[in-house]
């Protein structure tokens with residue numbers, strides 16, 4: 001585990017971080033984090049399709065360990081954040097915010113006008129992260145997450161990259 005190797009003045013010092021595009025060779029690490037994080041994780045097949053579709057799969061690596069990843073799909077001038085996930089042991093250190101900002105920078109560079117995402121109503125941590133980065137609530141999708149007998153609604157959030165967010169239809 002590439003956690004803090006050194007403590008200075010009683011505070012943990014972490015290895016240097018790197019953001020890099022991930023590939024299918026990163027799948028074992030991606031799947032480990034995914035399965036630790038979600039009750040309904042994406043399967044290996046879904047991730048393989050993601051790579052084949054040419055979606056942006058960006059990882060945050062610290063030392064030699066993958067700490068988290070984000071998946072962004074683009075269609076015309078709109079990006080869709082499909083996944084953002086951090087290793088449970090590495091949460092609460094601002095890493096997801098860094099990863100999200102890097103994905104957003106990439107979307108701007110590709111000329112995207114807006115980023116849209118779905119988030120579980122109950123996912124307080126993710127909702128706060130997105131709100132604090134300027135995402136606004138633009139819709140709801142009832143029962144979006146099947147979850148067996150008690151499906152959960154999704155909130156749809158959007159961030160305008162070139163102007164104010166507008167409602168989805």
Ligand SMILES: CC(C)(COP(=O)(O)OP(=O)(O)OC[C@H]1O[C@@H](n2cnc3c(N)ncnc32)[C@H](O)[C@@H]1OP(=O)(O)O)[C@@H](O)C(=O)NCCC(=O)NCCS
Pocket residue numbers: 037038083084085086087090091092093094095096097098118119120123124125126128129130132
């Ligand atoms: C949501 C998630 C990506 C956040 O990752 P993280 O690395 O812990 O987030 P950060 O440390 O960058 O925190 C960024 C902001 O998120 C919010 N946040 C993070 N954890 C939180 C928590 N436990 N409770 C409330 N808000 C929280 C805060 O606004 C925080 O900013 P602050 O530290 O200035 O208050 C992470 O919890 C995760 O991977 N969850 C499982 C997968 C998931 O649900 N992904 C989202 C799918 S839509």
